[in-house]
Amino acid sequence: MKAAVLETYNNFVWKEVVTPKVKPGEVLIRIKFASICGSDMHIFPGDFHPRTPIPFTPGHEMGGVVEEIGEGVSGFEVGDKVAVDPIIWCGKCPACLRGHYPACTSLKLVGVDLDGGFAEYISVPQHMVFKTASHLPDEHVALVEIYGIGFHANNRAETKDGDSIAIWGAGRVGQVILQAARTKTKSTIFMVDPLDKRLEIAKNHYENVITINPTKENPVEAIKKYTDGKGVDIAFEAIGHAHEFDGVPTPIRACIQSIRGAGKVVVLGLGDDPAPIVFKELIWKEAKIVASRVSHGEFTEVIEHLNAGNLKPEALISKVMHGSQIQQAFELVQNESQNYLKVLLDFSS
Ligand SMILES: NC(=O)c1ccc[n+]([C@@H]2O[C@H](COP(=O)([O-])OP(=O)(O)OC[C@H]3O[C@@H](n4cnc5c(N)ncnc54)[C@H](O)[C@@H]3O)[C@@H](O)[C@H]2O)c1
Ligand SMILES: [Zn+2]
Numbered sequence: 292m293k294a295a296v297l298e299t300y301n302n303f304v305w306k307e308v309v310t311p312k313v314k315p316g317e318v319l320i321r322i323k324f325a326s327i328c329g330s331d332m333h334i335f336p337g338d339f340h341p342r343t344p345i346p347f348t349p350g351h352e353m354g355g356v357v358e359e360i361g362e363g364v365s366g367f368e369v370g371d372k373v374a375v376d377p378i379i380w381c382g383k384c385p386a387c388l389r390g391h392y393p394a395c396t397s398l399k400l401v402g403v404d405l406d407g408g409f410a411e412y413i414s415v416p417q418h419m420v421f422k423t424a425s426h427l428p429d430e431h432v433a434l435v436e437i438y439g440i441g442f443h444a445n446n447r448a449e450t451k452d453g454d455s456i457a458i459w460g461a462g463r464v465g466q467v468i469l470q471a472a473r474t475k476t477k478s479t480i481f482m483v484d485p486l487d488k489r490l491e492i493a494k495n496h497y498e499n500v501i502t503i504n505p506t507k508e509n510p511v512e513a514i515k516k517y518t519d520g521k522g523v524d525i526a527f528e529a530i531g532h533a534h535e536f537d538g539v540p541t542p543i544r545a546c547i548q549s550i551r552g553a554g555k556v557v558v559l560g561l562g563d564d565p566a567p568i569v570f571k572e573l574i575w576k577e578a579k580i581v582a583s584r585v586s587h588g589e590f591t592e593v594i595e596h597l598n599a600g601n602l603k604p605e606a607l608i609s610k611v612m613h614g615s616q617i618q619q620a621f622e623l624v625q626n627e628s629q630n631y632l633k634v635l636l637d638f639s640s
């Protein structure tokens with residue numbers, strides 16, 4: 292088969308490699324589309340070294356069809372359309388023993404810690420494979436994993452109908468939090484981002500979305516104004532490395548200032564720098580801060596919503612390129628990140 296091999300950092304080679312053999316308990320999948328994630332953009336230049344075992348094939352957001360079924364596997368047929376949940380937990384650490392798998396101390400991902408889906412085939416254990424409806428476009432199946440992040444964040448927040456929401460960051464993660472939130476609440480959703488193009492994607496696809504550009508107005512003041520001083524029920528931070536703007540509080544502090552008393556803040560951004568907050572502001576509200584990492588059982592929920600047409604995958608897809616053009620695709624996202632949300636790689640032909 293052909294695969295995109297990261298032979299040295301910053302350098303993909305599209306080459307012939309051995310097609311994986313399906314082992315007992317596994318499903319061999321013919322990949323149709325895989326999607327480039329923000330963490331792939333860190334793997335590419337070597338930020339994850341030595342966790343990433345180069346040479347290797349990244350790709351943890353993928354969809355395809357079942358090509359072959361391993362011994363002992365039930366519930367799948369050749370030709371089924373499927374998405375792959377890339378998470379591998381240890382099952383033995385204190386978090387795993389409590390069933391809290393996203394907090395596994397040795398969490399691994401297919402496509403980060405071992406070969407992944409930027410290839411024509413992958414073979415993975417049956418429990419990582421999730422069937423979708425056959426009518427779904429192959430491109431959309433590759434987005435199940437990233438949607439899982441958005442649904443998990445909302446499940447961590449226990450978002451329910453009537454909840455108003457503010458999302459800091461209208462990038463890939465912020466947009467899937469928005470789409471997942473919209474399946475749960477019809478109330479106002481505020482999107483905060485300095486990039487108008489990204490704010491427009493949110494506004495153009497959903498009713499009752501109010502966009503706030505922090506270079507033009509103070510998001511905390513704007514949210515207070517629109518909610519008659521009350522604040523929102525839930526605020527999400529989905530930025531990571533935040534830009535700073537004069538006179539505007541840092542995003543996590545702004546999230547705390549924007550929620551109502553006893554509201555919730557959910558943090559997802561994986562920045563490396565400390566983010567100053569004033570705990571008094573949290574304590575006065577007796578508010579909760581909750582962290583959200585990857586997903587935990589949300590694949591089924593995502594697929595139900597995709598099958599039913601409740602999500603807007605086209606709003607996320609900026610560009611589709613053939614798998615053989617992976618080097619150009621990564622350079623494009625690296626050099627013009629603000630112009631692209633999801634770039635998909637086509638391995639179907
Ligand atoms: N917790 C998880 O499960 C999980 C999963 C995937 C990614 N992440 C992390 O989430 C973060 C976001 O990922 P992404 O792929 O959406 O990145 P992205 O670059 O597509 O989006 C980040 C957005 O934040 C905006 N931004 C920057 N500074 C801002 C500010 N001060 N106020 C408001 N918006 C601001 C940027 O303009 C950009 O649109 C990253 O740190 C990523 O590593 C977390
Ligand atoms: Zn990812």
Ligand SMILES: [Zn+2]
Binds near residue numbers: 381384387396
């Ligand atoms: Zn564990």
